[in-house]
Amino acid sequence: MNEILSGVIAYLIILIGIGVWARKFTRTEAEYFIGGRRVKIIAAALSDKASDFSGWLMLGYPGQAFKAGLGAFWAGIGCFFGTLADYILIGPRLRIYAGKFRAITVPDFLEARLRDNTKLIRVLGAIIILIFMTAYVSAQFTAGGKALSEFFNIDVQTGIIITMIVVLIYVLIGGFFAVVWTDVVQALFMISALILTSAIAVTAMGGLENAVNIIESIDPRKVHPFGGAIGLMAFIFAIGYASWIVGYLGQPHIITRYMSVEDPRKLRRPGVFISGIWTAIVLICAFLAGFVGFALAEKGIISVDDPEKIIPAITVKFLPSWLSGFILAGILAAIMSTADSQLLVASSAISRDLIHKVANVELSQKWMVNIGRIFVIILALIACYYALSGSKLVYAMVATAWGGLAVGFGPIVTLSLWWKRITKWGGIAGMAYGLVSEVILEAIIYGWEFNPNAPGIFGKIGAVLNGVPVFFINFFITLIVIVIVSLVTKPPKDVVEIHENIFVKIARSKSQAEHVSEFLK
Amino acid sequence: MSYTDVILLLTVPTILGLIVMAIYGFWDKITGKEYVVDEDVLGYEVIEK
Numbered sequence: 001m002n003e004i005l006s007g008v009i010a011y012l013i014i015l016i017g018i019g020v021w022a023r024k025f026t027r028t029e030a031e032y033f034i035g036g037r038r039v040k041i042i043a044a045a046l047s048d049k050a051s052d053f054s055g056w057l058m059l060g061y062p063g064q065a066f067k068a069g070l071g072a073f074w075a076g077i078g079c080f081f082g083t084l085a086d087y088i089l090i091g092p093r094l095r096i097y098a099g100k101f102r103a104i105t106v107p108d109f110l111e112a113r114l115r116d117n118t119k120l121i122r123v124l125g126a127i128i129i130l131i132f133m134t135a136y137v138s139a140q141f142t143a144g145g146k147a148l149s150e151f152f153n154i155d156v157q158t159g160i161i162i163t164m165i166v167v168l169i170y171v172l173i174g175g176f177f178a179v180v181w182t183d184v185v186q187a188l189f190m191i192s193a194l195i196l197t198s199a200i201a202v203t204a205m206g207g208l209e210n211a212v213n214i215i216e217s218i219d220p221r222k223v224h225p226f227g228g229a230i231g232l233m234a235f236i237f238a239i240g241y242a243s244w245i246v247g248y249l250g251q252p253h254i255i256t257r258y259m260s261v262e263d264p265r266k267l268r269r270p271g272v273f274i275s276g277i278w279t280a281i282v283l284i285c286a287f288l289a290g291f292v293g294f295a296l297a298e299k300g301i302i303s304v305d306d307p308e309k310i311i312p313a314i315t316v317k318f319l320p321s322w323l324s325g326f327i328l329a330g331i332l333a334a335i336m337s338t339a340d341s342q343l344l345v346a347s348s349a350i351s352r353d354l355i356h357k358v359a360n361v362e363l364s365q366k367w368m369v370n371i372g373r374i375f376v377i378i379l380a381l382i383a384c385y386y387a388l389s390g391s392k393l394v395y396a397m398v399a400t401a402w403g404g405l406a407v408g409f410g411p412i413v414t415l416s417l418w419w420k421r422i423t424k425w426g427g428i429a430g431m432a433y434g435l436v437s438e439v440i441l442e443a444i445i446y447g448w449e450f451n452p453n454a455p456g457i458f459g460k461i462g463a464v465l466n467g468v469p470v471f472f473i474n475f476f477i478t479l480i481v482i483v484i485v486s487l488v489t490k491p492p493k494d495v496v497e498i499h500e501n502i503f504v505k506i507a508r509s510k511s512q513a514e515h516v517s518e519f520l521k
Numbered sequence: 522m523s524y525t526d527v528i529l530l531l532t533v534p535t536i537l538g539l540i541v542m543a544i545y546g547f548w549d550k551i552t553g554k555e556y557v558v559d560e561d562v563l564g565y566e567v568i569e570k
Contacts, residue, residue, distance in 0.1 A: 030566035038565050070527055077534045084538060088545050096556060099564030212524045223523040225530045265558055269546045276542040280535050287531075502562075505554040 004151055007325020008332070011189070012166055015182045015336070019170030022178035028365040029356070032175035032372055033348045034104050034260045039180055041266040045274035047183035047341070048257040049083070050190065052248075053279075054136075054338030055143020056398045057190070057286050058331040063308030065290030066297075069215060069222025072290070074241030076283035082248030083279045087272040090255055093417040095264035096502060103259065105345070106252045106409060107353045113416045114424040115495050121424065122353050124431040125409070129252055129349040130379075131439070132404030133342050136253075137383035139397035140339035145387065147331040150312035151324065157388055163335060164384045171340045172373050176260065179340045186333030191278060193330025194285035197311050200318045201292040204301060208288070211295040218298055236468060240449065243472035247402045250410030253341040289314060343383075347375040399448040403471025407434035411479040419486075420499040426486030434478045441470045 026032045039047075065072040094109065101112035107125030114121060144163025145156040152159075170178050205211040212223055221228035229237045248254065261267055293310040296302045302317045304310055315327040351372040355361050363371070412430050415422045442448055445458050450465040450473075465473070510518075549555040 028566065036566045037563070070530060073530055077538075080535065080538045081541075084541055084545065092556060096558070096562050099562040102564055102566065208527070209524045212527050216523045220523075223527060225526050263558065263563065265549070265555055268549060272542055272546050276539065280538065284531060284535065504557050505552075506557055507553055508549050508555040 003321040004325040004328060007322055008151075008328055011325075011329035011332070014185060015166070015170050016173075018182045018185065019172075019174035019178040022174030022181060025177040026175040026369055029352060029368045029372070030102075030104055031177070032369045033344060033352060034098075034256065035176040035180060037099060037260055038262045039177075039257075039260040041261055041263070041271050042274060043180045043184050044257050044261040045267075045271045046187040046278065047180040047337075048086075048254055049275050049278050049282075050183035050187040050333070050337035051179075051257065051341035052083070052251070052254050052338070053079075053190065053282060053334055054398060055140050055147075055331070055335040057282060058194070058311055058334045059143050059146060059308040060398055061283075062286050062290030062293065062310050063306070065287045066294045066304070066307040066310050068227060069219070069291060069294070070225055071222075071227035071237060072241060073287050074238045075244055076287050078242035078244035079248075080276075080279055080283055081242075082245040083275055084272070085245060086248045086254065086258075087267060087275065089414055090249060090417065091258040091267040091271065092264040093503065094255060094258050094413070095261055095267060097417070098259035099264070100502060105348045105352050106255065106259075106413065107349070108357070109259070110412060110416060110427060111357075113495075113499075114422065114427050115492055116424040116427070118424070118428070119358050120428045121431065122358055124428065124435060126349040126353040126358075128404060128408035128431065128435050129346055131435075132401045132408070133253070133346040133349070134379055134383050135386065135397065135404070136401035137339050137342045137346070137379065138386040139401060140335045140342070141384055141387035142397065144332060144335045144339075146306075146309060147312060147328060147335065150309050151316070151328045160384060160387045163332070163339070164380050164387075166332075167336050167339045167343065168377065168380050171343055171376055175369070175372075176344060179344055180257075180260070182340065183337045186337035187278065189326075189330040189333040190337075191282055191285075193311075193327045193333075194282050194289065196319075196323075197314050197327060198285040198288040198292070201289050201296060201314050204314075204318060205292050205295050205299075208292065211292045214295040214298060215291070222294070236465065239472065240467035240469065243469050244402070246410060246472060246475045247406035248410075249414050250406045250408060250412075251402070252405065252409060253338070253345045255409075255413065256341075256345060286311075339383075343376050343380055344372075346379045347372050350375045350379075396448055399469060399471075400442050403442060403448055403469055403474070404435075404438045406471045407438050407474045407478050410475055411482055415479070415482055415486075420496045421486055421491060422482065423486045423489040423491045425489045426482040426484075429485040430478045430482035433481045434474065437474055437477070438471065441474065446470050 103109040107122040145159030148159030149156045216223045226234035226237045450462040452463040454462045
């Protein structure tokens with residue numbers, strides 16, 4: 001126990017140390033919230049993925065692989081292609097616009113891009129971020145509580161409070177630079193922990209083939225790519241999991257990383273390679289840990305009371321305590337690296353978008369940063385309250401928050417970057433529809449996925465689309481709403497011209513290596 | 522058969538994704554063109570010492 005504790009304490013000291021080092025880069029709002037737009041590509045790319053993959057990766061997703069079997073890997077496929085879609089559709093173009101407009105937040109960019117003088121986009125954006133991001137942070141605190149309770153035999157509530165305090169310390173001190181560089185350390189912890197855990201699970205089971213045979217003998221549907229479904233139902237099954245892909249386009253805590261990077265061209269190379277390869281490895285390893293972990297549990301080699309605790313259970317059983325501390329640090333890394341980014345984005349929605357830009361409160365840069373810090377504390381306390389009093393199922397909590405942000409921001413951000421005809425009224429209608437529909441459908445009728453138990457007509461729809469996330473369908477409806485409203489309104493001529501001119505491409509200049517190789521011919 | 526299913530589902534989409542990643546990553550070299558990036562687009566916001 002002491003060795004686990006000392007491993008975790010060493011990890012936490014590293015995080016707080018980075019926070020103290022980063023303090024010198026928190027003099028302005030632009031530095032505190034976006035690192036002055038000069039974050040190194042390796043840090044931005046790893047921070048992108050560490051912020052993206054949360055407690056969901058270490059607890060929720062392996063837990064789903066444990067429960068559902070092979071079919072759960074469709075969620076991994078969705079996340080992998082979602083990561084690529086982010087770089088292809090969002091990354092470089094968003095960074096170019098963010099630099100041009102000096103945008104610090106996603107609502108900053110949208111307001112400038114669509115020339116919204118009504119401030120409605122900023123207000124709607126801030127509301128969407130506050131509601132769903134706070135829920136998202138709450139899911140991270142819950143995941144932290146679960147992990148700490150498993151390793152240290154404390155109750156989940158105490159674990160939730162400890163998680164909140166540690167995240168708060170380094171976000172308050174170091175701002176965006178602290179968040180990004182702690183994310184780099186955390187991304188390395190996460191990938192190492194998952195490789196180690198999955199390798200141990202497969203080895204303990206005598207190989208993957210042996211594990212598959214055992215799982216098949218218990219439940220053949222768990223080794224079927226579509227959970228035993230065929231035809232249209234197989235398609236709906238795969239969409240149900242892989243639908244995470246559309247959510248990538250609208251997560252402010254992820255796409256803000258692209259706005260912060262030192263050069264938009266570096267997002268293409270090496271950015272996409274760093275993020276893509278890291279993502280492919282962690283998704284396969286996390287899946288294998290949960291999938292093979294089911295076989296281990298069925299053989300009585302490990303005992304698991306909650307499928308979402310499969311990675312802690314493998315660790316406690318097979319690893320010496322000093323290595324267990326390392327794995328726990330990996331789990332905490334996944335949780336904290338997401339919670340810190342989300343807290344910062346949620347705080348910027350109030351201090352930057354509402355207080356500074358909507359209420360027009362102009363204070364010194366030092367005071368704007370301090371107001372940001374105050375709201376980091378307030379939002380952390382609210383998220384902690386929900387974590388203590390609400391649901392304890394990480395997968396469902398993350399899916400709900402992910403969906404709200406996906407529908408609220410995904411369609412409008414994507415269209416703003418690729419379609420010159422989008423108008424502010426199209427954007428406002430889309431965001432308003434996204435916010436209202438997600439709250440009504442997710443919070444009141446369905447939960448995060450369609451199901452046949454919903455009342456009235458919604459139950460009939462749920463019977464057909466059973467298991468498909470509400471946000472997946474809503475994403476495309478929002479897209480259509482924005483397109484229709486934009487087509488019946490007109491964007492200002494100069495806004496269209498800016499869009500046409502900003503993404504001009506020229507012949508690329510050769511690198512030094514290319515010049516040298518030409519000389520050698 | 523089931524073991525083959527597992528291996529196929531884990532590897533085929535992953536390899537497809539890696540191919541997409543490589544094509545996108547080298548798209549500027551493939552087409553010979555890239556976005557114009559100047560000081561205005563970089564937009565660094567740093568307080569000089």
